[in-house]
Amino acid sequence: xxxxxxxxxxxxxxxxxxxxxxxxxxxxxxxxxxxxxxxxxxxxxxxxxxxxxxxxxxxxxxxxxxxxxxxxxxxxxxxxxxxxxxxxxxxxxxxxxxxxxxxxxxxxxxxxxxxxxxxxxxxxxxxxxxxxxxxxxxxxxxxxxxxxxxxxxxxxxxxxxxxxxxxxxxxxxxxxxxxxxxxxxxxxxxxxxxxxxxxxxxxxxxxxxxxxxxxxxxxxxxxxxxxxxxxxxxxxxxxxxxxxxxxxxxxxxxxxxxxxxxxxxxxxxxxxxxxxxxxxxxxxxxxxxxxxxxxxxxxxxxxxxxxxxxxxxxxxxxxxxxxxxxxxxxxxxxxxxxxxxxxxxxxxxxxxxxxxxxxxxxxxxxxxxxxxxxxxxxxxxxxxxxxxxxxxxxx
Numbered sequence: 001x002x003x004x005x006x007x008x009x010x011x012x013x014x015x016x017x018x019x020x021x022x023x024x025x026x027x028x029x030x031x032x033x034x035x036x037x038x039x040x041x042x043x044x045x046x047x048x049x050x051x052x053x054x055x056x057x058x059x060x061x062x063x064x065x066x067x068x069x070x071x072x073x074x075x076x077x078x079x080x081x082x083x084x085x086x087x088x089x090x091x092x093x094x095x096x097x098x099x100x101x102x103x104x105x106x107x108x109x110x111x112x113x114x115x116x117x118x119x120x121x122x123x124x125x126x127x128x129x130x131x132x133x134x135x136x137x138x139x140x141x142x143x144x145x146x147x148x149x150x151x152x153x154x155x156x157x158x159x160x161x162x163x164x165x166x167x168x169x170x171x172x173x174x175x176x177x178x179x180x181x182x183x184x185x186x187x188x189x190x191x192x193x194x195x196x197x198x199x200x201x202x203x204x205x206x207x208x209x210x211x212x213x214x215x216x217x218x219x220x221x222x223x224x225x226x227x228x229x230x231x232x233x234x235x236x237x238x239x240x241x242x243x244x245x246x247x248x249x250x251x252x253x254x255x256x257x258x259x260x261x262x263x264x265x266x267x268x269x270x271x272x273x274x275x276x277x278x279x280x281x282x283x284x285x286x287x288x289x290x291x292x293x294x295x296x297x298x299x300x301x302x303x304x305x306x307x308x309x310x311x312x313x314x315x316x317x318x319x320x321x322x323x324x325x326x327x328x329x330x331x332x333x334x335x336x337x338x339x340x341x342x343x344x345x346x347x348x349x350x351x352x353x354x355x356x357x358x359x360x361x362x363x364x365x366x367x368x369x370x371x372x373x374x375x376x377x378x379x380x381x382x383x384x385x386x387x388x389x390x391x392x393x394x395x
Contacts, residue, residue: 088135128160217315
């Protein structure tokens with residue numbers, strides 16, 4: 001009887017201890033969230049006092065989309081022209097030419113003159129692609145035999161590669177309804193978004209990611225250099241706040257600015273007939289990834305480079321090559337192979353391509369590859385940046 005009477009108070013003591021521990025944990029979490037909220041508010045006030053931060057976050061994306069939209073959004077010619085050299089002049093070859101001419105966005109120009117050397121003719125006429133129908137095409141088709149179509153093209157021309165894709169699609173349809181027809185040419189580089197997105201549609205993800213990389217990198221550098229110069233981190237180290245809370249506070253504000261910049265980019269892209277229906281909710285995840293990646297890079301630069309001028313120079317050296325070589329503005333298939341290989345080392349490449357694949361319906365496998373690489377880079381750079389941030393005064 002006495003044992004039962006002793007167990008009851010012990011059980012009550014354990015219950016009370018558990019409740020107190022839970023209450024203490026919730027109080028600590030609540031205090032941490034309040035500090036993060038207060039710090040985020042302080043960072044936002046500091047932001048609105050900085051004209052340069054306002055420029056990079058609000059004015060810069062608007063300027064980019066208006067500039068590149070005006071350059072490419074309206075003036076780009078989406079109607080391609082294909083020269084066809086018909087050596088057969090048969091009913092079957094005419095059917096093929098008619099099928100090609102019925103494709104949207106493709107105008108057929110039949111060559112009537114005799115061509116001795118096609119390469120010379122292309123150079124003389126300043127052409128980038130020509131489709132040659134062989135003399136035996138109609139006969140072989142009537143006998144249910146394969147007939148090879150020959151395409152001459154300039155591999156350095158992005159326009160030629162787009163037309164190649166159109167030809168391949170048309171020939172595939174002919175194969176379905178008639179017989180196997182081989183399309184012979186030296187090289188075919190697939191561009192997964194060419195046929196489904198307009199230029200302005202594929203440009204918007206690049207502008208958004210360029211803006212986010214610039215905002216996250218340069219505004220983070222501005223904050224971090226100011227903190228390093230003023231010693232605010234050392235002062236915060238004497239308060240209940242910790243390094244993680246401070247960095248999360250800044251990151252929340254950076255993500256808000258990135259989303260704002262993305263919305264502004266989309267809004268002004270509508271001027272150039274951007275298809276807002278191509279947007280995908282998961283693009284917000286890429287915006288978070290982009291912010292984490294370049295904020296992490298900024299924290300690392302501030303830690304490893306002691307000279308503020310050196311930090312700025314290093315950030316420019318990181319930003320400019322990415323903008324030019326990541327495919328954010330110019331399709332990569334127009335680059336030499338070496339530059340295409342170099343582009344794969346830039347985070348901006350994976351972020352931009354991942355967003356573009358989200359705008360398509362049939363590229364889920366490709367999207368996951370870019371998603372995982374982008375997530376790995378974001379988490380990696382951000383975690384390294386957290387560990388690189390020093391709350392103690394540098395000696």
